[in-house]
Amino acid sequence: MTSRTRPAGVAALAAVLLAATACTEGGDPANAPTPGTPATRPGAARSGGPSAAPGGASAPPGFTLVASGDVLPHDSVIRRAEADSEGDGYDFAPMFAGVRPVISGADLAICHMETVYGKDGGPYTGYPAFKSPPEVAAALKATGYDSCSTASNHSLDDGAEGLGRTLDALDRAGVRHAGTARTEAEAAKPTLLKAGGATVAHLSYTYDTNGHPLPEGRPWAVRLLDGPRIVEDARAARAAGADVVVVSLHWGTEWQTEPDEEQLSLGRELTASETGGRPDVDILLGTHAHVPQAYEKVNGTWIVYGMGDQIAGDMINDEGAFDPRGNQSSIGRFTFAPPRVPGGRWEVTKAEFLPQWFDTARGRVVDLSADDGSADHAEPRETISRVVLGRGADEDGLVRGK
Numbered sequence: 370m371t372s373r374t375r376p377a378g379v380a381a382l383a384a385v386l387l388a389a390t391a392c393t394e395g396g397d398p399a400n401a402p403t404p405g406t407p408a409t410r411p412g413a414a415r416s417g418g419p420s421a422a423p424g425g426a427s428a429p430p431g432f433t434l435v436a437s438g439d440v441l442p443h444d445s446v447i448r449r450a451e452a453d454s455e456g457d458g459y460d461f462a463p464m465f466a467g468v469r470p471v472i473s474g475a476d477l478a479i480c481h482m483e484t485v486y487g488k489d490g491g492p493y494t495g496y497p498a499f500k501s502p503p504e505v506a507a508a509l510k511a512t513g514y515d516s517c518s519t520a521s522n523h524s525l526d527d528g529a530e531g532l533g534r535t536l537d538a539l540d541r542a543g544v545r546h547a548g549t550a551r552t553e554a555e556a557a558k559p560t561l562l563k564a565g566g567a568t569v570a571h572l573s574y575t576y577d578t579n580g581h582p583l584p585e586g587r588p589w590a591v592r593l594l595d596g597p598r599i600v601e602d603a604r605a606a607r608a609a610g611a612d613v614v615v616v617s618l619h620w621g622t623e624w625q626t627e628p629d630e631e632q633l634s635l636g637r638e639l640t641a642s643e644t645g646g647r648p649d650v651d652i653l654l655g656t657h658a659h660v661p662q663a664y665e666k667v668n669g670t671w672i673v674y675g676m677g678d679q680i681a682g683d684m685i686n687d688e689g690a691f692d693p694r695g696n697q698s699s700i701g702r703f704t705f706a707p708p709r710v711p712g713g714r715w716e717v718t719k720a721e722f723l724p725q726w727f728d729t730a731r732g733r734v735v736d737l738s739a740d741d742g743s744a745d746h747a748e749p750r751e752t753i754s755r756v757v758l759g760r761g762a763d764e765d766g767l768v769r770g771k
Contacts, residue, residue, distance in 0.1 A: 429566020431706040431718070432476035434615070436654045436676065437468070437725075438698040439483040440505065440517075443682030444495035447502060449732035454504075461508035464680060467734045468725060471700060473513030477564035479571060480509055480679070481617060481656040482517040482546070485524065485531035486538050495682070498526045503534065506542035515562055518573035518617030518656070520548025524591045525578045532590065548573025548592050548617065556589035559606040566707060567613050567715055570606035574599060575619035576631075576657070594620060596638045603642075603649040613651045613705060613715045621658040621675050624686045624694075626756045628655075628662055628674040640668035647714055652703060659684060660694040661756045664701065664722060666765040671717055673701045677753075683729050696727040697749050699757055702770050720762075721770030724753035738771050 442450070447459065454460040465472070472478045487493045487500030494500045509517060517539065524532060532549055539546045550556035560571040574592045584590055592602075603614045616639065622629045628636070632655065642649045653672040655662065662675030677698030678684070684695025704719035724737040726749045737750040754769055 428707045431704060431715075432565030432567055432569075433474075433702060433704050434477045434479070434564065434569075434652070435472055435475040435700055435702045436479040436615075436617075436673070437472070437481070437700045438676030438679040439481050439521075439656050439659075439681065440509070441483045441678050441681040442495065442499070442501045442505060445682040445729065446680060446732065447493050447495060450502065450504065453732070459502040459504040461502075461505050461680075462511045464727075464732055465508060465512040465734055467736050468700065468723075469512050471702070471723060471736060471738075475513070475702065477516075477562060477569055478512075478514045479615065479617065479654065480514045480517040481521070481619070481654075481676075482509070482519050482535070482539070483521050483523055483656070485527050485535045487527065487531070488534065499523050500527050500531060503538035506538040506544055509539075510542040510544050514544055516545035516547060516560060516571045518548050518571070518619070518654075519546045520573040520575040520592045520617070521619045521657070522575055522577050522579045524549050524575065525581050529584065545571070546573075547571040548575065550589055553587075553589050556592075559602065559609055559611065561606070561609065561611060564613075565705070567705065568610050569613045569615060570603070570609070570611035571615050571617070572599065572602055572606065573617040573619075576621075594618065594635070596635055599639060600642045600649050604644060607644070607649070614649065615652050615654065616650050617654045617656065619657045620655055621662065623657070623659050624692065625658060626660050626662055626694075626759070628665075628760075632674050636665075636667055636672045636674070640670040640672065645712075647712070651705075651715065652717070654701065659686075660692075661697055661699050661753045663760040664699075664720070664757050664762040664767055665760040666720075666762065666767075671701075671703065671720055673699075676701065678727065679725065679734060680727055693749070694752070696729060697753050698725050698727075699723060699753055700725055720765070720767045722754075722757050722767060723770045724750045724757075738769065 450459040450461045453463045484499035484501045486503040493502050533551050545560050547560040562569045574594045576594045606614050621632050639650050655675040658675040661677040664673050679698050686692035700723040702721040703717045705715045706718045726735045737746050
């Protein structure tokens with residue numbers, strides 16, 4: 370993402386894209402889950418117990434999946450976390466507190482970690498080359514996130530060391546990750562998680578790394594958007610035991626609420642791909658555009674073209690003006706039920722979106738899904754809702770959740 374914020378007293382800021390190159394090499398910590406091993410999430414609320422399967426057998430329980438947009442700690446966000454720590458490092462958990470019930474209440478929760486982490490103690494930087502405090506990872510875990518997509522145009526902002534530090538910190542916090550890798554062996558294994566009675570694969574890809582080439586000899590370091598490769602990876606995840614394949618895509622045109630032609634074309638390609646009559650991909654989750662984008666059911670599969678920025682400073686758009694849409698986003702919540710026939714697809718039986726807003730003055734995510742009567746919340750709630758439903762998703766059953 371081009372990720373600009375408005376410094377205090379400045380009405381415009383020129384856009385500059387910078388990124389470093391390279392990825393690090395190194396194994397997982399001894400106490401971290403192996404990337405290809407399913408991890409069971411403690412404390413998650415199940416969406417339902419076993420039900421009757423065809424032939425009278427007991428079916429595995431279904432599950433709920435929630436997913437949210439870009440975590441993008443600009444300088445102002447970092448300063449807020451420092452203040453919230455009351456002199457003891459950086460505490461990002463209060464920022465997420467407003468949506469913690471939604472995130473922790475799901476069986477599986479996925480975030481998008483847009484930036485890489487700096488060294489313990491700093492220095493830390495925001496736009497244009499991000500180095501975030503590694504304490505972000507602990508806050509993600511405390512909020513209830515199980516896995517984060519890490520493939521973005523900022524994946525190489527601090528080279529090999531930055532990428533490695535980020536994955537190391539997520540491992541220490543107990544948050545799984547997909548999209549970037551420290552070793553070829555790590556890159557080759559899909560991230561598998563347990564949710565209800567399902568094994569869920571999480572895959573992640575980005576459109577670019579701000580024009581910087583992948584590290585020499587490490588083409589696997591950051592997963593890049595490529596339709597046939599995504600299908601190949603999804604089929605490999607199935608072969609590794611995945612019942613459901615979730616694909617995170619860092620794509621689209623910044624500040625454009627409508628999905629662009631690449632999103633539409635790739636979305637059609639991926640949702641049309643199937644093996645043995647079963648879709649290869651079960652849901653697509655988009656990030657990058659800074660603004661909320663529509664949800665749409667294509668070829669029977671849900672696509673979230675863009676969720677928007679979950680955490681970010683005051684955002685400056687391509688015209689150099691402050692744009693409140695840069696702090697608006699949605700959480701997608703999808704209820705999956707087990708197959709109705711052996712070997713069939715896990716189907717989405719309920720699709721919801723929850724509008725949210727990052728209050729930059731207080732440094733807090735606000736859940737806008739409930740109508741609390743606040744005039745400050747009514748406008749962003751309705752703006753987000755109009756965009757999310759802009760391609761007729763309500764006709765396929767998408768509703769605003771609570």
